[in-house]
Amino acid sequence: MDRIDRQILTILLADGRATYQELGRQVRLSANTVAERVRRLQASGVVRGYRADLNLATFGRGMELLSDVRLREGVDRKGFEEHLPQVPQVVGAMRLTGDYDYQLRMACTDAHEFETVIDRLKADFGVRELRSRLLLHEVPLGPDRLLEP
Structure with a gap:
């Protein structure tokens, strides 16, 4: 390159x-x-795709959260990942090292909907623990900084 x-x-x-x-x-x-x-x-795989960056608030989902997730012992990680698309509030997921297994990015309408998602993840997806934070705003650093020689 x-x-x-x-x-x-x-x-x-x-x-x-x-x-x-x-x-x-x-x-x-x-x-x-x-x-x-x-x-x-x-x-060569340098460019993997093109995507739209949506303003989720225009869809009534202005409450964005980051949730660290720990799965119960014995929960199949592949199965967890395959079933995540069934939860429309989960707009991103990353597998992690460390104390938590995943970080989920969620977009909800309000606290009640978020609570419903938490209950569903625990009951149906094998989540043992969540630690969540409200996303106030993103700082636009941009990956183009990585392109500097």
């Missing part, structure tokens, strides 16, 4: 919908050359 690839990635992180023409203009290459570079970055 060279300096131009890093420039292309920086632009795509800011605007994943940037056209090859726009990318080419910014890095001073033809659209075809940029397209080939982007395809190579995708094929």
Whole structure:
């Protein structure tokens, strides 16, 4: 990966919908050359996909939380992961090392809905313990900082 690839990635992180023409203009290459570079970055696994960053509050889910989750002894982790999509309030999940097994990012309408989710996770998903924090706001650091040589 060279300096131009890093420039292309920086632009795509800011605007994943940037056209090859726009990318080419910014890095001073033809659209075809940029397209080939982007395809190579995708094929090598550097670019894994493109996604929309949604404002969950516009869906009535303005209460975002981070919850550290410890599973009960003997709970199948793969099964837990496979069943998480059944809980629409869980919008992200990460497997962890340390005292907790997972960190879940949840978006709820209010405390009552959050309590319902906690009860469901404990009753149906083998969760033994949750430690939750209300997310006040995200600090936009951006992964483009990793692209610095």
